[in-house]
Amino acid sequence: MRLVIKYGGTSISTAKDIQAVAKHLNELSKKNHIVVVCSATSGTTDDLIEISESIKKENKSKAEQLASKITNRHKQLAKQTIKKSDIRKKLLAKFDQDFAELIALIDGMVLLGEVTPRTMDYLFSFGERLSIKLVSSAIDDAGKKSIPLTGKEVGIVTDSNFGESKPLIDTTRLRVSKTIDALFSKKTIPVVGGFVGADQHGHVTTFGRGGSDYSATIVGSCIKADEIWLMSEVDGLMTADPKIVKNAKLLKEVSYIEAIEMALFGAKQIHPRTFEPLLTKKIPMKIRSSFKTKNEGTLVSATTSSAVKNTVKCVSNVRNNGLIDVQGGSMVGTPGTAAKIFATLAKAGINVMMISQNPSESSITIVVKNADLDKAVSALELELLGKIIKKLDVTTNVAIIALIGSGMRGTIGVASKVFGAIEKNKVNVSMITQGSSELNLAFVVKNSDTNAAVRALHDEFELDKIN
Ligand SMILES: Nc1ncnc2c1ncn2[C@@H]1O[C@H](COP(=O)(O)OP(=O)(O)O)[C@@H](O)[C@H]1O
Ligand SMILES: N[C@@H](CC(=O)OP(=O)(O)O)C(=O)O
CATH class of the missing domain: 3.40.1160.10 (Acetylglutamate kinase-like)
Structure with a gap:
């Protein structure tokens, strides 16, 4: 080989x-x-x-x-x-x-x-x-x-x-x-x-x-x-960061798309572009322990034959981000507002990690890395404040918590289970998004609430019993 x-x-x-x-x-x-x-x-x-x-x-x-x-x-x-x-x-x-x-x-x-x-x-x-x-x-x-x-x-x-x-x-x-x-x-x-x-x-x-x-x-x-x-x-890709969840379990198989989502949301600090070169040639990847060389680890491939039917496979987290709430009355019903905001951020070389728009269209919330926050805010201030934007509210040191798994597609009740568990732990959630592919459900909490949120969800979805 x-x-x-x-x-x-x-x-x-x-x-x-x-x-x-x-x-x-x-x-x-x-x-x-x-x-x-x-x-x-x-x-x-x-x-x-x-x-x-x-x-x-x-x-x-x-x-x-x-x-x-x-x-x-x-x-x-x-x-x-x-x-x-x-x-x-x-x-x-x-x-x-x-x-x-x-x-x-x-x-x-x-x-x-x-x-x-x-x-x-x-x-x-x-x-x-x-x-x-x-x-x-x-x-x-x-x-x-x-x-x-x-x-x-x-x-x-x-x-x-x-x-x-x-x-x-x-x-x-x-x-x-x-x-x-x-x-x-x-x-x-x-x-x-x-x-x-x-x-x-x-x-x-x-x-x-x-x-x-x-x-x-x-x-x-x-x-x-x-x-x-x-x-x-680590032994491979786990149901959560083993440093946070002591009974996190090894995932034996995941698909490329699930692994991409996990990488984007911080699981095992994998570089987000890692899987790109594999997609066309469908080269299998194994994520393994360098210390326990007999263990097979996690197989990442185009399809999974896995018996794992769980709705959710992994709860991951990315700490140290900043949240920018962009507000402005003239944004309501104005076509191209979001495009202008994202064009401004793209021009400044900012990678946007999460976005959500409030249904009344009066505000757009954006998450970027803490390290990019200064650059992002000054670009928006210089180009758009006083034009389509009236006000910028900034919160630093927030974490993204994401639930990932292709089984979430079309499954009813995941969100209510998530927020029920989070509420029980008295963690405040400031932003929620679901990818259109329904492979992930992500939300934002304070950095200091990360461990509590990850553990609560790992328990709620019984990921320690994953097969
Ligand atoms: N879902 C996950 N599965 C496995 N490891 C994870 C996960 N989420 C976070 N981690 C963390 O990823 C770290 C391993 O990644 P990394 O630091 O990139 O290793 P290395 O430097 O050896 O490549 C571990 O310390 C582990 O705590
Ligand atoms: N040395 C680089 C590249 C890297 O991939 O490191 P690691 O595999 O130890 O996460 C870094 O620290 O970013």
């Missing part, structure tokens, strides 16, 4: 885990052609983001401090993970080159006072540059031939939308399949850095947070993989 196996940061953050991953890959490579895709080690991308924040605040010493934290963590991991001294020495020497470049980059950014989306993507790419070398060296150490490749080196070509790029899929397919086929014929295991690509001019780009999942499916579709596995600390 041709397999693409992606490891999240949580699977490659201790020497013991990296050694276990290398051993597992060694076994798998005896019968399969494998491509490994790695995220940065846990916390590294967050540290790199903090470096960019420190540079913006002209705090160079904080940025350098964070860079040495990353350096020390990786050197320590290299020393603990790699047993053969020649492999370890080579790895440490390569790390030294990367660290020198990271410090030079910080110097340059501070000197120019330049923290543009392009320089940020270049900075953020260091996490995966380091992790692929570590994992590839561990595979060599375990006795197999391997090579680390950044997204750019493997041939992932994207547009120049830094921070949220998309692949130019035909160019990417040509380049990636050529690189990987050549390595397969030399029995070398490619370890590809997730999250990162490069535009047509060779400038490093990223896919946005969680983007390594997307890298795995892009590579998988380019090489016509038989299966793609996403390995992480």
Whole structure:
């Protein structure tokens, strides 16, 4: 089989885990052609983001401090993970080159006072540059031939939308399949850095947070993989975040459309575009535990043969959003109002997570990420306030709670069950929507009510008894 196996940061953050991953890959490579895709080690991308924040605040010493934290963590991991001294020495020497470049980059950014989306993507790419070398060296150490490749080196070509790029899929397919086929014929295991690509001019780009999942499916579709596995600390897709609901159950099978809804509403922090490359080729994906390798995890495919007849399969949540209530008398019966609002937000590059319009048409409520709130409000204020909009009310720190499951389609009484359970828990709901496909029912609560709402719904729909 041709397999693409992606490891999240949580699977490659201790020497013991990296050694276990290398051993597992060694076994798998005896019968399969494998491509490994790695995220940065846990916390590294967050540290790199903090470096960019420190540079913006002209705090160079904080940025350098964070860079040495990353350096020390990786050197320590290299020393603990790699047993053969020649492999370890080579790895440490390569790390030294990367660290020198990271410090030079910080110097340059501070000197120019330049923290543009392009320089940020270049900075953020260091996490995966380091992790692929570590994992590839561990595979060599375990006795197999391997090579680390950044997204750019493997041939992932994207547009120049830094921070949220998309692949130019035909160019990417040509380049990636050529690189990987050549390595397969030399029995070398490619370890590809997730999250990162490069535009047509060779400038490093990223896919946005969680983007390594997307890298795995892009590579998988380019090489016509038989299966793609996403390995992480959890057993698979669960009926709710196991960190919130202790008795959350593993979902054995879900369809692509259900998985897309789950990703959009925060389940397992999967990148929302992850499933796109799989839809036409119908490549099955498994979401599995990197620690319990015998477990099958969750199968995500075009159809589910599953016996799971539950109306609802998952209660997911996305915290840290902002709610904007757009009001204005002249919006009533004025065609094109909603279009103008969304065009304004789209022009400002804002991703709208949820929308609802009050039946009297006098207000439209929009949910965006907290991080986009400032930009969204100022765009609406500049372009539309005093014209079609009379007033903007803003609430920060809200969470979206979503119930997901294709069985909800046409099922009567789901909403009343939901709001009955929520009311019993004294949680206040500020906005409700149902997707036209009836695959989800989503509503907004205060961040601080998230756990109570998720647990109440998990109990109400008896998801701990899902089969
Ligand atoms: N429905 C869900 N099923 C499984 N995990 C979930 C779900 N919702 C949230 N999670 C969380 O997703 C996390 C795993 O995703 P992620 O952090 O992306 O892993 P990695 O970095 O290893 O790829 C877990 O820590 C888990 O708490
Ligand atoms: N390192 C990137 C990409 C990624 O996908 O990470 P993870 O698989 O650990 O969520 C991030 O933190 O966003």
